[in-house]
Structures are given as C-alpha cells and as structure tokens.
Amino acid sequence: MIVTVTLNPAVDKMYWVEGLKMCDVTQEEFLTRAIRSTTSAGGKGVNISVFLSRLGIENVAMGFVGGHTGHVVVRDLRDEGVTTNFVWTHGETRVNVTLLQVGREHSPNLIDESGQTILPEEMDRLMRRYRRMLTRATWVVLAGSLPPGVDPGIYGEMARMAKDAGAKVILSAGGEALARALDASPYIVKPDTREHLALDGKGLTSVDAIVDAGKHVVACGAEIVIISHDVTGDIAITRDDVWEIRASTPTSRFKNLVGADDVFLGGVLYKLSQDALVKEALRFGLAAGLASAESEEKICRNMAVIEERMQNISLARL
C-alpha cells in the first residue's frame, strides 16, 4: 500500500485570464474576468495520490483538513478514487490561487496561503493514525510545505518511523524540514527548490553544484536524489551514477505547470512500485510530468499520452 502524507494540503483554484493588469490609480474597482476556472484538491502528496489513482494504483492520502475547504479536498480525493484518512482540525484548509495568462501559460502567477496553524493535540491525532497506517504501508510519500505550528523535524521523525516499519520513504520538501530529515535516509529525496534555492547552504544554480549537493544527500543515506535543473530537465544522483534527464519540448507547449513536478515524482513511484529499474522510472516520471504540463488539466490521466511523451525524454550519464 502506498501512503501519501500532505500536512498542508490546499484547494487549488486556477483562473485563465486574457491579461492581468495591476491598477496604479485609485478607482472603485478593477475587474479581471476569468475565461475559465477550475477547483481541485491540491498539495504535493495529494497530487501524487490523484495521479496514482488515475493510473489504477490504490493509495491512501493522509494529512490535515479543516472547514469548508477541507471538505472540498476530501470530496475531490474520494471522487478520484483515493482512500482518505485525514485529521480534522479547528482551522480552515488553505486556498492556493494560480493565474494563467492565455498565451503565457508557461509562466503562471501563484498566490499560496501559508495554511492553518496546527495545534499539538491535532499533531498527536495525526501521528496515531500515521502509526496505524504504517502497519500496511510499503511506500510512504512525505511531501510539501509544513503548516504553521508544526515542528520542522516532523518529516525526519515520520521517515524514521516508516523505515522502522519496513516502508520505503519518498521525501519532497524544502528548507529546514528537508535538512532535518536527511539523516533518516529516505529512499528518494526530491528537494523543493521553488523557494529554497539551496541545499545544505549551497546554491543550486549550476550542474556541478546540483551534483555536489546530491552526492552529499546520497552520502547521508538516500538511494536516489532528484533535483530540478531547469523547467525541462532534472538531475538524478544515485550511489553509482549521475543522470541528466531531459524533455525535448518547447516551453511554449506548456499549458499548466502546476502539479507537473508532483506527477513526475508520482510517475517515478508508479514504476518503482512495480519493480522497474531506476532509469526506466525516471524516464516515465518525466514523461508523465511533461504530459501534465502540456495539458490544461492539472494532472494528466491519459497513459497513452504519457507513453507517447516517452519519445521526448532523453537520459544521459553525466
């Protein structure tokens, strides 16, 4: 059983607009009409759960939800066929807004809320449920930002518990939450480099810096480290190899980049859970991420399109 943990899920609200102007003079109102909009459950682990479910893989999504928006998240996940196991909190699940300007979808504007503050007793409830889930977990995905009130050491604690229970851990996080989980030796580490452009205090702008940072994480005990290089390429570092995985596609084809990175990781997990080789899993993952980025729908559900995109993926040893 695959278990995903999203401590700070969201309702993803996306608006497609013709243009987005900021008003610089005082007036009563300044209206931008949306051409279309969508509402869906979001958050890194949640996106991975939805992707896996669309490929027919049973999985359980866990985390915190609250209020009206919490019901939106749970309802959407159930409609997608994901098994839900969320702790209800006193607060309200956050809403993340994406503005996509038609013709410039490759450069979306994101407004992310920080999320509801989690109380100590709510964290205790989650840990009890998590402990129960570990009795049937083979893979555990710990993904996304931490909501206010949660100790940055939590992913390390959860990763150690999962390893002790015999499950493999995938960690996709950034900042202190990531740094403090590395000594728990997750199986796969994918640093969130959107805000935290450094790992272990080192900038991640050049290939050499990425490889050095990845080797440091592997030395801490991780089997595979995947670091985004640019929007169409990632670098994967293992004990024996360093790979550059690249998608040959113009960025002008991108219709919706939100969640594409999570689909990449979901694709890697999909293949590894079926005992595929790491190389094969990486290629499939990037093809799935590419297929999602090229579709208006946040998460691609079409296996035929993913298989077709495999032709656009190259993998070279560095």
Place this chain on the structure above:
Amino acid sequence: MKVSEIMTKDLTAVEKDIPVRELIFILNNAEMPNVPVVDEDGILTGFISEKDLIRAALPGYFEMLHSTSFIPDMNQLSRKLTQIADEPIERFIQTAVMSVSEDDDDLQAADLIIRKGVKNVPVVDADGRLVGRVRRIDLLRHFL
C-alpha cells in the same frame, strides 16, 4: 458488484481511549453520524454514534419515554455531557459491530443497512482491518 466498488474509501476512525469531547469534534467536523473504533493495527473493534452519546447523557429511564417532553430539564443533558466530556469513549462503544467484507456482494451491504436501519456499515479486509464504509447514499447512487 463487490462492496469495494461501491464503498466510500475513507479510514476515519477512532481508538477507544479518546475522550468524548474529541469524538464530538470529529463527528461534527467530518460530518459523520457515527465512526468505527479500531485498535492500533487498524482492526475494527467497535462502533460509536451520536445516538450512543445522547443515550449516555440522558437518564436511564429515557428509553421508556415516548417524548423528550417528559424529561423535566434539558439542562440534565448538558450537565451529564459536561461530566463525561473528558472520559474515554470506551464505556459507550458498541462492541457487537456489524461489518461487511470488501469482497462481499453489494446486496449483503444493502441487506444490513435496510434490515438493521443503520446509516452506514464499516467495510473490512480479510484481516479485519477497516478499509471503508458503505453509506445509504452509496447504495442509492449505486442502484439508481
């Protein structure tokens, strides 16, 4: 059709040592009329509902009355609930719990829900672990 194909795949459940106050919070926020009770391995061991809490907070002779108007003072309910709010729910759990297996036929779930007049029935796997629940609305949606 199998139960696993029509059930609501949700693992919301409680353990027997949580206080009544926490149970009420969960039932309210998750909008569930009842919740399965599981052990630390997720094995179904009981069931507790809003009705069980109301029964626990009302005088013993309540079941014999036909109307709540015979209760002299509704503050009794409030006082009793306040008294038990921090007690573990263990005392109020129904341990003779009905359940269906995920491999059972949909008609078996429908039969239990209709005959017993319950709002939903927990679903367990071959090891007795909770994997979901079948609600009345799942049946209605399924058979429409």
